[in-house]
Amino acid sequence: MGLFILKRLGVMLLTALCLTFVVFFLTNLYPNLEKLAKTQGNARMTDAEVSSWLDNNGYGAPMLVRYGEWLGVVPGWTRTDEETGEIRGRCIDFGDDPAEAPRFCGMLQGDLGYSTVSDDEVSNIVGGRLLLTGKLMGWVLIVMIPSALVVGVLAGMREGSRLDRTLSTASIATTATPEYVSGVIFIVLLASSTAGLSPWLTENGWIEGRTLFLGSARSAMEDITFWNFTLPVMTLALYGMGYIARMTRASMAEVMTAQYIRTARLKGVKFRTIVLKHALRNALIAPFTVIMLQIPWLLTGVVIVETLFNYNGFGWTLVQAASNNDIELLMSVSIVAVIVVLATQLISDIGYVYLNPRIRIS
Amino acid sequence: MDPITWTGSLGPFLNPLMLAAIAVFVLGFFAQLVLNFAGVQPGEVQINPDHTLSVARSPNDYALMAMKYAVLLFLACVAVFIVGGIVQPSLEQKGIIGAMGQRFLPVWIAMILIFALSVTFKRRLGLYGKLFDSPIGMVGFFLVMFWMLTAIFAGLVATHGAIDVVSQMRNEVPGSFMPDPDEGEYLVYLLGGDNLGRDVFSRMVFGAREVLKIAPAATLFAFMVGITLGLPAGYFGGKLDTVLTFIANLVLAFPVILLFYLLVTPEIVASGIPTYMAAVLFLFPIIFFVILFNSRFFTQPFTRNIYIFLTVLIGGWLYLGLAWNSDPLGIISMPGNILIVFVSVVFVNSPTVFRIVRGIVLDIKTRDYVAAGQTRGEGPWYIMLWEILPNARGPLIVDFCLRIGYTTILLGTLGFFGLGVSPESPDWGSTINEGRRLLTIYPHPALPPAIALMTMVLGLNLLADGLREESLRD
């Protein structure tokens, strides 16, 4: 088991290296750098000025070297200004003594760089944003997983029954409704003061405010309430839910036709006990993997929902960083995303082995 | 002038009926729920001594029957609205629903033709024919065909141009009359105007064309890439499999949205990366077909040479046009921003297809007919493409339908973030994005494209479900 995890970790590390390099490569292409130079310097720089600006700020080195610097395995660049004799460098903060500055300053040293747009250390920005998104994801998972599993198990335990057909069609409908569609519909239906249910409810005096729910989650960054957080959570949970429910249903339906379920039935076990004691564990092996792999998939949803509901979390940061060409911030955001993806994959592998005695004990 | 009403002259008669249908449906649903919890079983099928069947109905069944008839009544009302819209002369009488029904007339005619032909010959049409045995599959097929036909007849269906701006119509509600229409111009904005004063209905109709131009083709390319790589990975196994699986997992581990943000930007287009990616990805279909024909006909060199020559000629021509934008005849080309969208979608989809194909191959390659092929000395590619692939078609067709839906969602996502589309484009994703800013005040511009996208993806998913169910039968 230990060896297995070690091997998986090795593959993960390799994957992470490859992925971060791809992101680094794509964010550090010359057109991006040129744009950066023009926003940092001035917009009407000539080509020669651009390249000298890039050279002066450490962007002139070959791609691999810069990737190494960013990673923290290659010493940070230094440059002595020929006129003033001032030494500047990647690892030298403004005003610090160049002699005392560390030689390496990259991801591995915990230095995530500097956000050119927000004018702040990246690590300061990412932490808070991650926490906000963490809250959102937490609620989504709490809502999504149990309801998806219940729906899936109920549908799959009697395949072909009316209950199964109803729940399956509902699940299909939710998988056909991406966040930007369901979000829009929810807002119109529940959070608009001119359309949907809210005007009617207000008229009858059944709700206090002007709308049933709030169509923006900006206030939820300070204080999460049922009123301001329901819609984003619901929007995000709904899309993933159908998929997990369908996986659970398929797995459950397959297990319910297995011979050992017939054995149990002909042993005189009650239907409820069959479902709970015999079928459930076997049926949850496959969906477990799906649930774990769903988390990175939710990432796209997070970006959409945070944009749609104006919730300044991690996804919103990604959009901002990407559209403002904020290279270092985008790099850090990618790192986090990649780590989340790989971590869930690892957990899914280990959980699969743990749940499945056929593999665990062999 | 007041905007026309939703239901027109038929409204006063049919609206109460529809409301009643909805009420019965809701009541029936709750009644059945309560009865179920109270332990009332649905009626059982009884077998009479003369081997006929009869059903002993319980209250539960009556509730369900009521629900069924409510749905039928509702659909009948909708049908009457549409027919009324086609028959009645003036817009006020038609109402918005009727008027839209009338605009979709070419779609209805084509649809009735398709369904009539398919149902008549369903026993001779294989899997496609069996689709008409499954209600779910039929609904799915209807929805998909609806949008397909809408895309085809978009020019006839739409009332205005996709980018015609009438500034007075800004944010006007559905059914509003145009201020001073030109001769022969359609008099109203059926679904209102958006924040620039464009017709929402027409943009929705043209949006179908935008989506259906890319989604099926991109999915097809993703399948070509996934199949061409998945077959050898599953069949040969070993190092090749390890490397390919690692690469596939690498792409899968990449958060889709990040990839889009990195790939679909003007800077990347300028760097030429999309062209290189297209150059690689678009090569796969040609490779696929060349191997396909070579492995089958290598014993008859003449036939093989004809097939391969044709493949290389046509494939090469399309390839030069699409990937390098240098078609010698100047017919085929693809604008840069569409190309990058296309390439990214193919790139994101192919690893999943790869994994599916690989899994199926691992299963099928243990069959005896594969061994029979091996023992008579068939080459590996013949076995993969002619012995294994045809028998994997069931799950692949189902996944193809699902994947078109997923691709449609991805395209919508791109549009939603304004990536890779021209700002004027009527595609559903960008229309939703434009509409969402004033959503709580003017919901009408964002809703139609949202519902359009939802119904089309739903149709594809239902179609896939129906196909899966029917292909598992017998």
Place this chain on the structure above:
Amino acid sequence: MAEDTAYDGPILEIDKLSISFFTRLREIPAVMDFSANVMPGEALGLVGESGCGKSTVALGVMQDLGVNGKIVGGTIKFKGRDLSEMSPEELRDIRGSQIAMIYQEPMASLNPAMKIGKQLAEVPVIHEGISEEEAMKRARQVVEDVKLPDPDRILKAYPHQLSGGQQQRIVIAMALMSKPSLLILDEPTTALDVTVEAAIVELVKDLGKKYGTSMLFISHNLGLVLETCDRICVMYSGEAVERGSIEDVFDEMKHPYTQALFRSIPLPGADKNASPLIAIPGNFPLPHERPNGCNFGPRCDYFEAGRCDAGPISMAQVEGNDRHATRCLRFQEIDWSAPPTLADKKEKGVIGDTVLKVDNLKKYYEVAANSMFGGADKKVVKANETISFEARESETLAIVGESGCGKSTLAKVLMGLETATEGQVMLDNLSIESTEIQDRDTRTVSSIQMVFQNPFDTLNPSMTVGRQIIRALEIFKIGNTEAERRVRMLELLDLVKLPREFADRMPRQLSGGQKQRVGIARAFAGGARIVVADEPVSALDVSVQAAVTDLLMEIQRNEKTTLLFISHDLSIVRYLSDRVMVMYLGHVVELGSTDQVFSPPYHPYTEALLSAVPIADTSVEKKHIVLEGDIPSAMNPPSGCPFQTRCRWKSEVPGNLCETEVPPQRKMAAGHEIKCHLADDILAQMDPVIKIAAE
């Protein structure tokens, strides 16, 4: 169960039972007018070919027919109470406690995620309400009863940690946990190896006696029923056609189908040339295409038009026998003792020169010991160990052995799908052991062809039959044009006695036997000189088996083919082969002519194998040898002689020779070789396993 002790009538009474399945299109009758009684302590065998409805009867008794199945007529009474009138709660009480069932696939019938002990203990906890601990004690007791070693370890194990034979013992233990009055066994040994099967059958018989349980034993194997049951009921196409005690039905059969069935299975004494098997003509009728009157009518030799197809036929008592009944109108007119009208005797093929020579062949595989977790420790699996034999023109060489004996690996090496680790394979004078199939020339490839085991897998489901044969012709470079190949393809269909229309059919429109014929046609497309037949008939029904076997024999006679017949079924091997090679764990333990192998001296393994094969003949006396334990895994073979762990003669060999040294290949007589340490005089003492009692 105290209230039941007073009851002394039949345990199970099935009266005029009819069961149908309902599909969207039609009602499909699966069982019609079926009656049977099981008395206390009695074992009833239910025999028939696949699709005859025997399993449906069992499920009907369990009242577990699924959503589509319905009992449309008749009653099933258990201890006098009608099962179909019981409430779900009452049924649940009876299932598992009074009626228990054992199925075909032991692995599939155990919950993979639950420990054995828990699965066993569940039964008494549900039905008797005893505590978990007490139930565990009971479970331990029953596990001992089914003769499993180390019960405590087994109770804590998961199903996948046990071998197939052990799993089936657990399933039996589970069925016996509540000491049921009726045990239903649905093909309980089909998935097991012969020697393991013999042990399980023995166990079931003993336990049945010990617990006084009545049994309903469902099987397609007449020999197995003979060994286990008191009474038998033969089913054909949804109906019981003959019913009676074992002796009556086996020796005084009164239904043409029963007679035809016995004539189509190879019994000792059958010979492919002198007295060939008689296949039942025609095909099993599909459930919705059954003929009027007698279902067997269209295939029956005694059919009388206007009488047999007039209307429904009911069971008629055979006078003078105990509860012996038959569903035949003419049973009193037919002369049952008349010998079968033999098809003309076949000329025995002349055995020619050596075509294939295998010398000292070894095939080792390297596998990672633990594939999931990776790791560096690799194990060597010795799939084939020093195999030497020769095969001559028009000769049938049978390769016999149970799972894991290396017979399939041998076939792969011959075909070129694998290359040999060591040794030589000579085809004529060309050594081919290290030439992979891609590198072999067309002639070599077409000379050695293969017929596969599973008829449902052997043809590509999405290509027409004709297309598949034509493709083989293309690859073997036969015929210059498409038209020529098509003509040749039609000739091949003639060769395997299939109608020419079949060329344009899809495989799914063919029956199992027909598919197997297409497989044979394909193998002979390039004029194969050596055909490796890997259990070609084991998946077919007995009546079809005979036809396909005879077809193979006939083609062999005409084409002078060398046939390597891989099988685990010694009856059929004895019937058709000229020489036999017995394999065990990669070793050839015995090699000789059919007579030499089937008579003493035996290798101890051959002896056990012969004893394990059930024979459907009441006049045959068999020595009873039951092997202990399971076949060791090829990953971890025993030291010394591969068979030493299960050998009953081991004590006759001085010292620990068996454990330390692999025995030499010894020549017993001309062409007879045995790999054993036993001294000559001990080998000479061996008795024949099978004796045909003088009548």
